[in-house]
Amino acid sequence: MGDISPAQMKVARYRCQGGPENIEVGEQPMPVARSGELLVRVHASSVNPVDWKMAKGEFPFNIVRPKLPFVPGFDVAGEVVTAAEGFAVGARVYSRLPSLSAGASAEFVAVPASAVATIPEAMGYPEAAAIPLAGMTALQALRDQARMPVSGADGYRVLVVGASGGVGHFGVQIARAAGAHVTGLCSGRNAALVSSLGAHEVVDYTTGAAPNGGGDFDVILDCVGGAPVGRFLPWLTARGVYVSCVPRADTFAWQAFYTLTLRRRVRGVLLSPRADDLRWLGGLYERGGLRAHIDATFPLEGLGDAHRMSIAGRTRGKIVIAVA
Numbered sequence: 001m002g003d004i005s006p007a008q009m010k011v012a013r014y015r016c017q018g019g020p021e022n023i024e025v026g027e028q029p030m031p032v033a034r035s036g037e038l039l040v041r042v043h044a045s046s047v048n049p050v051d052w053k054m055a056k057g058e059f060p061f062n063i064v065r066p067k068l069p070f071v072p073g074f075d076v077a078g079e080v081v082t083a084a085e086g087f088a089v090g091a092r093v094y095s096r097l098p099s100l101s102a103g104a105s106a107e108f109v110a111v112p113a114s115a116v117a118t119i120p121e122a123m124g125y126p127e128a129a130a131i132p133l134a135g136m137t138a139l140q141a142l143r144d145q146a147r148m149p150v151s152g153a154d155g156y157r158v159l160v161v162g163a164s165g166g167v168g169h170f171g172v173q174i175a176r177a178a179g180a181h182v183t184g185l186c187s188g189r190n191a192a193l194v195s196s197l198g199a200h201e202v203v204d205y206t207t208g209a210a211p212n213g214g215g216d217f218d219v220i221l222d223c224v225g226g227a228p229v230g231r232f233l234p235w236l237t238a239r240g241v242y243v244s245c246v247p248r249a250d251t252f253a254w255q256a257f258y259t260l261t262l263r264r265r266v267r268g269v270l271l272s273p274r275a276d277d278l279r280w281l282g283g284l285y286e287r288g289g290l291r292a293h294i295d296a297t298f299p300l301e302g303l304g305d306a307h308r309m310s311i312a313g314r315t316r317g318k319i320v321i322a323v324a
């Protein structure tokens with residue numbers, strides 16, 4: 001009796017740790033959906049900096065080393081192939097894959113049904129792939145860490161640092177839709193984009209100017225990192241909260257200090273993927289309050305170029321991978 005080889009699928013994967021020069025396109029066995037999981041045919045994925053940071057061994061703090069070969073990518077949008085938990089075959093779903101082993105740069109993924117949401121009817125696969133990781137990070141930073149109301153936030157003044165990037169461009173839109181007065185810190189070349197997303201004011205960081213002279217923000221969402229927390233504290237109101245998407249040792253030190261003084265003033269966000277939050281973002285999209293700006297689209301074979309583009313740090317909105 002001959003061997004029955006499992007069905008194969010195309011993937012883009014890192015054959016060893018390091019930079020995008022180590023990415024190859026190849027085949028590997030299709031995943032098998034276990035109980036409670038959906039098998040999803042991936043139509044699109046998107047790139048997040050964590051993808052190449054993990055491959056380089058930079059995240060999280062190089063404690064979790066990806067198993068090699070490593071198929072990067074957390075964001076998927078696609079079509080259900082094997083039904084489970086109320087999702088029918090053919091249903092259009094999107095997800096931030098909940099497992100640290102990632103795997104989105106592939107033709108198929110198996111994903112717990114609890115981690116997916118239905119894609120809104122008017123949303124295409126590319127936008128659906130662009131939203132999960134970055135959109136949920138922006139939402140959780142503003143709502144859960146800064147404790148800004150996501151509706152009726154009139155009177156709140158929000159500064160988004162890195163307003164033109166993946167997380168930042170969703171942060172601008174979520175804060176604007178909440179009713180806040182939004183200032184975007186970005187370079188001059190991205191001013192028009194950030195204004196078009198709803199920012200009331202745009203400040204060019206390359207001039208080195210403090211936005212509004214500083215001093216009056218209720219929330220600062222830092223999507224860039226690298227600058228000491230102390231730079232931002234003078235820009236906050238007395239009740240203001242600084243939230244970093246790229247927390248460093250000093251972020252945690254300041255957070256611990258303020259926690260001891262019973263104040264919420266400095267926080268780091270670490271995304272916790274939740275289908276409810278995806279549904280919330282989908283609702284905002286349907287109400288016209290959210291869109292994904294797609295800077296570039298690459299095929300699976302172009303994943304290396306997509307990662308190089310992300311590493312360069314100049315992405316406007318999101319980079320999408322068109323899979324099928």
Ligand SMILES: NC(=O)c1ccc[n+]([C@@H]2O[C@H](COP(=O)([O-])OP(=O)(O)OC[C@H]3O[C@@H](n4cnc5c(N)ncnc54)[C@H](OP(=O)(O)O)[C@@H]3O)[C@@H](O)[C@H]2O)c1
Pocket residue numbers: 048049050133134137161162163164165166167168185186187188189190205223224225244245246247269270271310313314315316317
């Ligand atoms: N903690 C978490 O759970 C979590 C989740 C998601 C992301 N993150 C992290 O958050 C960071 C941002 O992610 P992302 O997806 O938004 O990255 P991204 O899309 O690659 O960000 C690129 C954007 O950053 C802007 N930028 C670069 N330097 C800047 C500066 N000094 N001031 C203002 N804008 C600047 C660039 O605009 P210019 O070209 O105009 O400079 C570009 O538009 C990454 O480090 C990522 O790993 C963390």
